[in-house]
Amino acid sequence: MSDIASSSFVRQDLLTERPAPVKTTGFVGLMRTRLFNSPTNILLTIVGALLLWFTIVPSVRFLLVDAVWSGKDRTACLTENAGFAVGACWPYIQAKLPQLIYGFYPEAERWRVNLTFVLAVVLLVPLLVPRLPAKGLNASLFFVAFPIVAFFLLHGGGIKGFGLSWTAGLLELFDESISGAGQALLSLSKTSAAGPLLWLVGSLIVLVGTAIHWLILPLIWLRDQIQGAGQSLWADFAVTAAVVCLIAFGLGGGLRTGWRALASSIAAFVAIAAVIKLMGLDRGGLPVVTTNLWGGLLVTLVVSVTGIVTSLPIGIALALGRRSTIPLIRIFSIAFIEFWRGVPLITVLFFATYMLPLFLPGNFTVDGLVRALIGIALFTGAYQAENVRGGLAAIPRGQGEAAAALGLSWWKTTSLIVLPQALRHVIPNLVNSFISLFKDTSLVSIVALFDLLGSLRASFSDPKWSTPSTAFTGFAFAGIIYFIFCFGMSRYSLFVEHRLNAHRRN
């Protein structure tokens, strides 16, 4: 050893690297430093190993080792025939797979479901990969165009009118309901004590209704003309396209800067026309498959994707409403959130399915699946509102003040400064709600919708496949499917969280 105590020191030969005296890397190192380094850890390690032993080993035995892999019917999965205690009966899943995916969707039309799945994946994957360009176009295709195309693919049917006749129809309905309310008040005024007052209000409302009637008369007339002529859809389409393009042009800044808006709205209408033509929507479209025939994974995915996509905007709107300074909006948001959070999802689904039709006016029906969709969207929306509110509360006041001082309006401050930060804070909570929504979709089976789990249980009753292990096999399969989707969401959210929070790492 050199003597550093003396005042001058110069190293003669450099020391070479040598391994640590106690092994800290590799398997032995792991055992020594992490698993067996203290009595508590030894105990925990043993308990953990036992737990793994008692869960993993039986699962693997059931799913793989003792499983039956081929066969034509139940006989293959019986212990007498197989010669060993049979675990999973996979031929049963294989035989029932179409039912589990499509439900009672007619076999000849199943390509439509497959095409929808393919479209969804083709549009969703590029949206999820941050590196790929054109996110705006991609998002509008997935969130706006895809649901419409998917509806006509899955449900079928065509369209008779377009924007013009829809607007005319809506305005007509609006006008009729106003006049109807006025008439009701008028007839009530004949019997009620507050007669004169009711009569006054009633005639005022009827007057408004009549005024609206005269206002929309040209529109109705135009619609009737178009409907009278042949090719009514295309005439309607042309009128709508022209009007919307002109409005876009005007709003986009007219002759100076409106050309971009004009070009993109023309492109959008060309695309719409192509889709209409391609799917033959002008000639009745594809054969209608009513939603009571849908089932299996199809229903699970339709319900959960719709729920996920619609609940977030609902939640954001409610959370912002809850913090609003306008009392009416705030009270409405609070009441809405508390109502939906206070009711179990099952009640919501029952209400939507069996009670809602009683409240709707006579000839007005809403499809059963749509009712469940709306119920789930509102229910999850209320939960998401509370998640988002947590994120909003975490944003310091100074952020909004700084944005205001720069001249940003409330909307721009909210959408550019507050929400992006708030949502980043609560990604784990949001995805947590998405995951629980995905699993809660199985509740729709109690309102006569056959989702994955519902179809599975329906298949249990098939005598051709009834064996002791059929139910276990089926539930194991469903569990694996649910797990794949939920685990996928969970991992993706971790990835997004990590990426978006780049600014929080130094």
Add this chain to the structure above:
Amino acid sequence: MSDPIVKISGLNKWYGDFHVLRDVDLDVRKGERIVICGPSGSGKSTLIRCINALEEFQEGEIVVDGIELGPNLKHVDAVRREVGMVFQSFNLFPHLTVLDNCTLAPIWVRNIPKKDAEAAAMKFLERVKIPHQANKFPGQMSGGQQQRVAIARALTMNPKVMLFDEPTSALDPEMVKEVLDTMVDLAEEGMTMLVVTHEMGFAREVANRVVFMDAGQIIEANTPNEFFAAPQHARTKLFLSQILR
């Protein structure tokens, strides 16, 4: 003398029952640098936050560059476009890079194309001497650098008046100087500035006028020389004796 660019007259403000600002009158001429000082809770922040309508007030009038801001805050947007503000706690947007912090308002408020906004922002970042940090996030910079970015961000909107609310109070001593230097540069370029600060050195060097506030009112206003050498009011003397020690 030119017309005042900021004209505050008869300004009164209450928080509930608490009378924070009492009959404040203050005229600021174009290019003038005013330092506002006073004990904690005297209403300095409240006063300058009223100027760009971050706070509402109940009585009086504020006119900024001819735009009138009454108690109903009618022309908020127009006023905010003329007034830049720098906060004690920087208030940079942590999820945006430095460059995006500086281009956000020009793009979304003034509708300037992104390229031009970025070019302009880089000029301002050069002026505060941090162009090479443009792609960092605020959380990756020191306090002094963050405050200089905040100054650059306010400047990108080409304000006619800059408000500073204790811009150096949250900074370590060695960073105070870099921010003050930036502000001195700004003053030398002729910017109209209202600065709430306890940096008396800055007041002596840069200010045209020092305004002393206490209990929501202006107690004394004078040129820095007069103000420090011969304070008139007893409260001013007490305050100065405490901070100048």
